Amino acid sequence: MVSLTLNAVSAAYGGRQVLSGVTTPTLPGGQLVALLGPNGAGKSTLFRRIFGLLRGGGEVRVEGATVPRPLAYMPQDNGARPVMTVYESILLARMQGRGLRVTSKDHVEVERILDLLNIRALRGRHVGDLSGGQRQMVGAAQALVQNPEILLMDEPTSALDLSRQIDLLALLHRLTREQGLLIVVAMHDLGHALRFADAVMVIGDGSLVACGATGDVVTTDLLREVFDVAARIEPCSMGSPQLIVDGRANCLRANCQQIRRSA
Amino acid sequence: MTDAVGAGEGRGFYSALVLRRQLILMGLALALALSVCTDLALGPASYNLGQVIEGLLWPGQVEDQVRVILWEIRMPVALMAVVVGASLSIAGVQMQTILNNPLASPFTLGISAGAGFGAALALAFGVALVPFAVDYIIPVNAFVMAMLTSLAIYGLSLRQGVSSETIVLLGIALVFIFNALMSLIQFFASQQAVAAVVFWTMGSLTKATWPKLWIALAVLAAAAPLLARRGWQLTAMRLGDAKAESMGVRPRRLRLEVLVIVSLLAAISVSFVGTIGFIGLVGPHIARMLLGEDQRFLLPGAALSGALILSAGSILSKIIIPGTIIPIGIVTSLVGIPFFLYLILNRRVATW
Structure with missing residues (x-):
């Protein structure tokens, strides 16, 4: 362990x-x-x-x-407003250090984390449009998706x-x-x-x-x-x-x- | 827009997003191809699109005169518009990305102004910054000054405690310094030289030749894969340094690497065609509005939109006053900026 x-x-x-x-x-x-x-x-x-x-x-x-x-690290929210959906921003955290091609396993992982944190409904929203609390849940997802x-x-x-x-x-x-x-x-x-x-x-x-x-x-x-x-x-x-x-x-x-x- | 797809599977939602972006990229590429053909058709001797396509695909079957005009005279200019537009737009999109600032572009960071100063030294006083390149004295001077400007920005960004806002401020300060130096040159130079300097700073594609085109294309072809390789990291930079770091990106190192690559792109471009400030700022914004932040789509999208704007500008510069080619820098700014304002004032999603 x-x-x-x-x-x-x-x-x-x-x-x-x-x-x-x-x-x-x-x-x-x-x-x-x-x-x-x-x-x-x-x-x-x-x-x-x-x-x-x-x-x-x-x-x-x-x-x-x-x-x-x-190790994974979830920093405090810095208020950035990228033109990016929640789904993409979580996928992005997983894809770091990997190739440009997104595989179905990557999607399975992102969907698993969305369900784990119960934020599936947010997946199509733009990160910049979320409330502070919703952004925090997305931040947690970005950390967890790195397994x-x-x-x-x-x-x-x-x-x-x-x-x-x-x-x-x-x-x-x-x-x-x-x-x-x-x-x-x-x-x-x-x-x-x-x-x-x-x-x-x-x-x-x-x-x-x-x-x-x-x-x-x-x-x-x-x-x-x-x-x-x-x-x-x-x-x-x-x-x-x-x-x-x-x-x-x-x-x-x-x-x-x-x-x-x-x- | 996004709510409509919110009910489907996560993966289905993502594939729809990707498909839409691929279609937008294909649309841009198609528009660019059409624009280039139109650009080739227009000039003192006017052809229709059929003749142009025939001349492109089967050069042996058309008249010699048509072939020479298409391939030797118009083709370098039309393709230079594409390559320079793509290069400046890529330079702009990556400057905006690594500095996390919507104002960053080759123009606002002083690279264009530096190039203009270098060119003015050559035009007004025949000063060659690199002694052996006599035939290419103007572009070489412009290139040297553009790279020196980038190096100044690069050197500053290495210092501790320098934020990306500081870098943008330094760039704007450099623009003012170079503008003052340009005025100084024009004050002392002959009337003829002043006219040449002014014409150079308006930006022009007409000086394009096949060798220049190959050089610009080679730099673009070398730079694009290097930037694409950093796609996920560059996309993460738009989440802010702290978030990017938490995903394993090293923002300082990435910023320096990318700054070197895009400086080269911008310096080559402005040294061949003069100051075209608008493309490096607007191409990226249009691409971002259409495609979002994902660099796998944003990078080619910025290249295509920059190329399309400059190619369309090339067409307009020939048809606004028949028989006169208005400098491309003027056309793109006068026609492009109202279009740009329309876009940013009517967009549905905030992009910055």
Whole structure:
């Protein structure tokens, strides 16, 4: 089974260190990992570094992959408005690195992904005419159609309505179980992380604050130190842990050191 | 338009899309063939299409005079219109694609203006930028300056933190610099030389010869497959750099590679026929409106539409005032731009 390990991974933009010393235990396939952290903490940078778009120190180790290109990356939407139907834009993602001839197998794959994400109805629409949420679903399709074993998704649910957020995360969770994928999802909704993620990675100020099983990492202390919120995690009447936010903690995330030491 | 096919199978929907595009390409090719034949028929000695086709297919059976006029005099001009129109349009479509900017074209990036400056140096003062090519001093000068302009843009785009918008701005700055230098040359040059410079900048196909045509055709034939090979990558560039990167494209490397290829195409074209600014901007937009972003159709579509516009322009330049050939640059702009405005103001789908 595929696995991903980060060893002292760092990255710099124009001389400025934006990511330093990110070391994780081996993250095996078959789980959904939530990447958490405040705005500007370095989540997207970490994805770009793992995917190979940024150079830097340290080592990104992918083991046990059975395909030549095991990684896929879904970046945040950039608002481009190409004259292209949804179907073509997904086919385009699959055809990269292949010949100019589209085979029937390519069509089978595109149709499978359209059905998987339940966006078959969008296939004839122009990408530029879609809503933000629809574009996000197309972005997820473009990543999934590459048949990755490790999938990095940068805030794939940020523009989705609540039911589609749940649909997408549940689908991703199912894919980790059924196909042994390792899916890392950057997200801001800690409630979703508690509910769907097997493990979480927390980034603050360009370094890893914590990495481990969701229940162990997402704690009241972490929420106060990293996200500057006063919150509780308590079981609801159904018994599952829920996040209750009381307000700002106003400690201006002075340091994450304490948590980093204890993690 | 797209809603009507939304009910079918995904694959069926896609085949319909592909079929439509193939038909559009065939229509463009047919229109181009007709246009070239008409272009060949027109001139001081006027022929009908039947005579032209007979002269083309069975040159041995027609009179010597007809054969010489068709093959030696009109054919290089008519085919030069096709090759240059296709080259400029391909250059324009790829500049727009890699810079993700609807304004990019050989003209707006300063390549045409650079070529004009090089030609003016030769016309006004007999300055040869490459000393040995005496017979070809004007096109060689134009070519050297066009390539230097491209190199300047290429060099700038290598620098860190330079966005595609910056490159387009630099191109427009270069246009102004070269225009000022052209004015300076015209200020100091003799009246006769000024007239020659002005005529050159209007663009003209009448200087076309078979050797020039072969050179332009060879560059086009070399460039097109190199660009076609990058088809999927170039199509992905229109989704934005970040998305293209996530699909495995390396935007910086691709941008440089393509910029070199299309600079060569544009430089060869303008150095032989002068400044025809309009084709490299409009050919691509028409092709994109008709065919979409998929480079497998957009690339040949841009080549055909550019060739068709210039070929049709060549016809118009002969028939507007009988007996006078109006410079092609003027005709394509005056007739083509209203048509272009009509297209962009009446389109149903936003293309940028």
